[in-house]
Amino acid sequence: xxxxxxxxxxxxxxxxxxxxxxxxxxxxxxxxxxxxxxxxxxxxxxxxxxxxxxxxxxxxxxxxxxxxxxxxxxxxxxxxxxxxxxxxxxxxxxxxxxxxxxxxxxxxxxxxxxxxxxxxxxxxxxxxxxxxxxxxxxxxxxxxxxxxxxxxxxxxxxxxxxxxxxxxxxxxxxxxxxxxxxxxxxxxxxxxxxxxxxxxxxxxxxxxxxxxxxxxxxxxxxxxxxxxxxxxxxxxxxxxxxxxxxxxxxxxxxxxxxxxxxxxxxxx
Amino acid sequence: xxxxxxxxxxxxxxxxxxxxxxxxxxxxxxxxxxxxxxxxxxxxxxxxxxxxxxxxxxxxxxxxxxxxxxxxxxxxxxxxxxxxxxxxxxxxxxxxxxxxxxxxxxxxxxxxxxxxxxxxxxxxxxxxxxxxxxxxxxxxxxxxxxxxxxxxxxxxxxxxxxxxxxxxxxxxxxxxxxxxxxxxxxxxxxxxxxxxxxxxxxxxxxxxxxxxxxxxxxxxxxxxxxxxxxxxxxxxxxxxxxxxxxxxxxxxxxxxxxxxxxxxxxxx
DNA sequence: CGAAACGTTGATATCCTTCAACATGAGTGG
DNA sequence: CCACTCATGTTGAAGGATATCAACGTTTCG
Numbered sequence: 078x079x080x081x082x083x084x085x086x087x088x089x090x091x092x093x094x095x096x097x098x099x100x101x102x103x104x105x106x107x108x109x110x111x112x113x114x115x116x117x118x119x120x121x122x123x124x125x126x127x128x129x130x131x132x133x134x135x136x137x138x139x140x141x142x143x144x145x146x147x148x149x150x151x152x153x154x155x156x157x158x159x160x161x162x163x164x165x166x167x168x169x170x171x172x173x174x175x176x177x178x179x180x181x182x183x184x185x186x187x188x189x190x191x192x193x194x195x196x197x198x199x200x201x202x203x204x205x206x207x208x209x210x211x212x213x214x215x216x217x218x219x220x221x222x223x224x225x226x227x228x229x230x231x232x233x234x235x236x237x238x239x240x241x242x243x244x245x246x247x248x249x250x251x252x253x254x255x256x257x258x259x260x261x262x263x264x265x266x267x268x269x270x271x272x273x274x275x276x277x278x279x280x281x282x283x284x285x286x287x288x289x290x291x292x293x294x295x296x297x298x299x300x301x302x303x304x305x306x307x308x309x310x311x312x313x314x315x316x317x318x319x320x321x322x323x324x325x326x327x328x329x330x331x332x333x334x335x336x337x338x339x340x341x342x343x344x345x
Numbered sequence: 346x347x348x349x350x351x352x353x354x355x356x357x358x359x360x361x362x363x364x365x366x367x368x369x370x371x372x373x374x375x376x377x378x379x380x381x382x383x384x385x386x387x388x389x390x391x392x393x394x395x396x397x398x399x400x401x402x403x404x405x406x407x408x409x410x411x412x413x414x415x416x417x418x419x420x421x422x423x424x425x426x427x428x429x430x431x432x433x434x435x436x437x438x439x440x441x442x443x444x445x446x447x448x449x450x451x452x453x454x455x456x457x458x459x460x461x462x463x464x465x466x467x468x469x470x471x472x473x474x475x476x477x478x479x480x481x482x483x484x485x486x487x488x489x490x491x492x493x494x495x496x497x498x499x500x501x502x503x504x505x506x507x508x509x510x511x512x513x514x515x516x517x518x519x520x521x522x523x524x525x526x527x528x529x530x531x532x533x534x535x536x537x538x539x540x541x542x543x544x545x546x547x548x549x550x551x552x553x554x555x556x557x558x559x560x561x562x563x564x565x566x567x568x569x570x571x572x573x574x575x576x577x578x579x580x581x582x583x584x585x586x587x588x589x590x591x592x593x594x595x596x597x598x599x600x601x602x603x604x605x606x607x608x609x610x611x612x613x
Numbered sequence: 614c615g616a617a618a619c620g621t622t623g624a625t626a627t628c629c630t631t632c633a634a635c636a637t638g639a640g641t642g643g
Numbered sequence: 644c645c646a647c648t649c650a651t652g653t654t655g656a657a658g659g660a661t662a663t664c665a666a667c668g669t670t671t672c673g
Contacts, residue, residue, distance in 0.1 A: 166511075168511060168512075168515045170515070170519060170520070170601045170603070171601050171603060172601060174519040174520075175519070176514060176515040176518040176519045178511050178514055178515075189500075189504060190504040190507055190508055190511075193500070193501050193504040193505075194504070194505075194508070194607055194608070195608070198508055198511065198605050199511060218497065221489075221493035221494075221496055221497050222493040225489035225490040225493070225496065226489075228489055228493065228496055228497075228500075229486065229489050229496075231500060232457075232461070232496075232499060232500040232503060233461050235500060235503045235504055235507065236457060236458040236461040236462070236503055237461075237462075238507060239458055239503065239506060239507040239510060240458055240462070240466055242507060242510045242511060242514060243434075243436060243446050243458075243466065243467060243510060244436075245514060246444060246446055246510060246513060246514040246517060247436045247438070247444040247446075249514060249517050249518045249562060250444040250517045250559075250560075250561070250562030251438060251442040251443070251444045251562060252438070252442075253628080254628075254629070285650085285651065285652090286651075286652065287650090287651080291518075292518075293518070294517060294518030294519060295629080295630090296629065296630050296631075297630095297652095298629090298630070298631075298632090298653090298654090299628085299629055299630070301652065301653060301654085302629095302653085302654080303629095304652095305653080305654095333438045333439050333440060335438070335439060337466050339462055340462070340463070521660080522660075522661070553618085553619065553620090554619075554620070555618090555619080563661075563662090564661070564662050564663075565620095566621090566622090566661090566662075566663075566664090567660085567661055567662070569620065569621060569622085570621085570622080570661095571661095573621080573622095
């Protein structure tokens, strides 16, 4: 484990605070000075591999919160790595009901499934302001020929996303509302912690109750009441966009949370 | 589309009827005479690629219905291709509640996620008697170096499985019980049809109501009543292990089913 | 024959949804 | 600066969808 201090020193601001930024670009960014990688929280790679990844990267773009990163039904979508901020994948039924499939945090690959099928079966939306590393499809496919180890990492990241959906499905299908919300918070807490984003039990929590409801298959009203119930139980406190776990153990117990340790992950 | 006759001629018995077979092996099987591939329902490959796939194959094994193919928590699980029969992936909560994540049909890759993480986060169970092509992990990873196009196909199959889980999550989270069951049946029907397993609207349907309930996050009793309701609506009939859609259009409408065409898929 | 797996049905309970109203804060245009 | 809207969060009441409990029928299989 890396010390909290070390992380703090080299950590990028993984969530941008400015909310006025538009669709902007930063052509100067290269993978050699990737603040995310410098955290030391991702699988180490060789200098040669790093150079190949850098060749793939086209640019880094910013999108404001609420922006559609991938539109459902779009053909030939690009691939991205989420560099900073949060996003989520979702599906909508013909009559408008929405299901959030999983949340995306920095380091997550965005749009693999969509790129595979040449058409997105789901939408991807920025939850906060985000920065994305654009990885042109052709170049990623070329990767399979050039650097098998990195191609393997792409597949690995795909499997990891599936495991997130698996967990969420298990919650929605078999946990009560109280357990679902507890499990969601514990999971996001663990993921944030694995990125060095938790300080003293507190981490940025940009979800609205609407997002929680849509992720967990609950109504807005019931989500609100259940959230209040967990708060009254002393599980956590919330304040201006961040959440503090005051009783992580109890929350995990309520959630029937089963810890699934996944090894150090790659970053493409 | 391939004609029904042609399919019938070259089609293997994709579900074995004998229920007494034990953990048996068939060392003689090679990928050159793969009945599944001969159906012409999978992405064509070059003779050279076929030979590489044949090198990967270790053997073909049979497992009886109910057998555990991958046990949750197991380390270093192998990879398989489901050659014939049905299976399913599932998770269980500490207190025993079970969620079926998705069903596996012939041609589906089994255990990719488990192999990636070096430990299964879920179980995989044979729903019917099955035959599995065993693909040793080392050889599959070697594939990434030797045949990038096939490595790409592995990733593709992983993404496809994720899309199945996505769809199921959307059902469980946002559809009513009636819609969920309708959507499940329509989806399985489409998948069976894509394998040439549907004749005159009828296909083998080995799920018990217990499986349906666990896949859709419903109770057994409510599943039974809802199923009865759909039957009374004239949507389908059931008899000794097979299901016949008598009104596919109406069923898809009830399901709020949104057709997601996926191109011809690979077979590893 | 008995047990176990599977399916069916009715009665009751409860979790969750829906409807409705209200509070707060941010942004916007007058 | 104020009125207005909109997004977000909160709370109470009522209804409905689904769960739970219980009993029974059928088939399969040892």
